[in-house]
Amino acid sequence: MTEALRGTAAIRExxxxxxxxxxxxRILDTARFAPSGGNRQGWRAIVVKDPEVRLGMRDLYxxxxxxxxxxxxxxxxxxxxxxxRAAEAEALKAEPLETGHPRLAFARNLHTVPVMIAVLADLNSLAAVDRDHDRYTFAGGASVYPFVWNLMLAAREEGLGGVMTTMHVRAEEEVKALLKVPGDLAIASVVFLGHPVRRPTRLRRSAVEEFTTLDGFDGPGFTG
Known part of the structure; x- marks a missing residue:
């Protein structure tokens, strides 16, 4: 288990x-045991195989x-x-900068990735306790993204690799129309899986002391 948790990287090749x-x-059958609020399992999954739909998903990405x-x-x-937001608007006036980006090949060829799974969130099933806050809300995702992560772990057990993406959320209405998704469901992620060209063995992450403090946000870094 520790090896899987420390070694499951985002794979795009x-x-x-x-x-x-x-x-x-089997991957979906294992992933379904993810926890969710009230065990409502408010996720739905669509395995996308149709070539034309896949091309549409690529274009929307x-x-x-x-x-x-x-x-x-x-x-x-x-x-x-x-x-x-003003800085964002100014940045978006620039010309596209695709050349040489390490993820360019993935973006342009994601329709060819062996497995494409769209994960949907049932908005009637999420206990979004921060729904009425005056900030960005995210608590409802706690009932969906464990399922997405389970997909990644289950795929690793099958010798596969993959990546969970959220870019399609930017074009949610178009994606929902393409996949014939009802209005009370939202796009949570699109997961891509396949046999990796290479599997990273040394993942870079912050040390525990860099993101964990003792007794308060301004406390000392927590050490074991």
Missing amino acids: FTTETVPDEVVY LTGWDDYLALGAAGLVPWAPLAD
Whole structure:
């Protein structure tokens, strides 16, 4: 378990080897045991196989891609809740900056990734306790994203790799129309899985002391 938790990286480069439906089913069958508020399991999943629909999903991903690059090139965290909206608007006036970006191949070819799973959130099932706050809300995701992470862990157990993406949320209405999703569901993530070209062995993460403090936000770094 520790090895899986420390070694499950985001994979965006895949071989052309196909993934049988029975493997995808096993991944979903394992992922369904993720926890959720009230055990309501407010997720739905769509396995996307139709070539034309896949192309549509690629194109809708790319609609947000240029904006993502432009914001990053301006030194901004793309769509951060507390970002300077004026600075964002100025950054988005720039010409697209795709050339040489390490994720460019993934963005342009995601329709060819062996497994594409759209994960939806049932808005009637989420206990979004921060729904009425005057800030960005995220608590409802606690009942959906554990399922997405379970997909990643279950895929790793099957010898696969993958990545959970959220770019399609930028074009949610178009994605919902393409996938025929009812109005009371939202796009939470689109997961891509396949046989990795390479699997990173040394992941870079902050040390515990850098993000954990004792007895208050201004307390000393927590150490074991």
